[in-house]
Amino acid sequence: MSAERCNDDAVDEVLREAMEPVFRDLRSTGISLPRVEDNDWAECGAMLRSPDGTGAGVSLDRSAPEFERVAMIADQVQEWVIEELWGRAPTNWPRCPHHPDSHPLEASVRDRVAVWMCPADQTPVAPVGGL
Numbered sequence: 001m002s003a004e005r006c007n008d009d010a011v012d013e014v015l016r017e018a019m020e021p022v023f024r025d026l027r028s029t030g031i032s033l034p035r036v037e038d039n040d041w042a043e044c045g046a047m048l049r050s051p052d053g054t055g056a057g058v059s060l061d062r063s064a065p066e067f068e069r070v071a072m073i074a075d076q077v078q079e080w081v082i083e084e085l086w087g088r089a090p091t092n093w094p095r096c097p098h099h100p101d102s103h104p105l106e107a108s109v110r111d112r113v114a115v116w117m118c119p120a121d122q123t124p125v126a127p128v129g130g131l
Ligand SMILES: [Zn+2]
Pocket: 096, 097, 098, 099, 103, 118, 119, 120, 121
């Protein structure tokens, strides 16, 4: 078993680290955190589970630098949140402060930092984890 291999019976540590800042943003914006479960079918992956049992898979590329991993996970967690809010609340999470009634922010990388940026004018709004 090489060190690069993902842990078989627990959610991977690298994945947990990448999720941490994104979960901080969920908490600071009042979104209930999903339960995180090990995912058998995706290498270095996990399942995000809602209280009602629906789930979405997340995974990452371990060879990517840390800031890219965070941006990757932010993007996937965002999809889960949008699904989660569907039909119950506005789904534009995280809300763009410049255009609060239209698009959500988009996960991206600027100067080796994972950021949320406005997709319309490409302005970084906050680092991921700093909402
Ligand atoms: Zn915007």
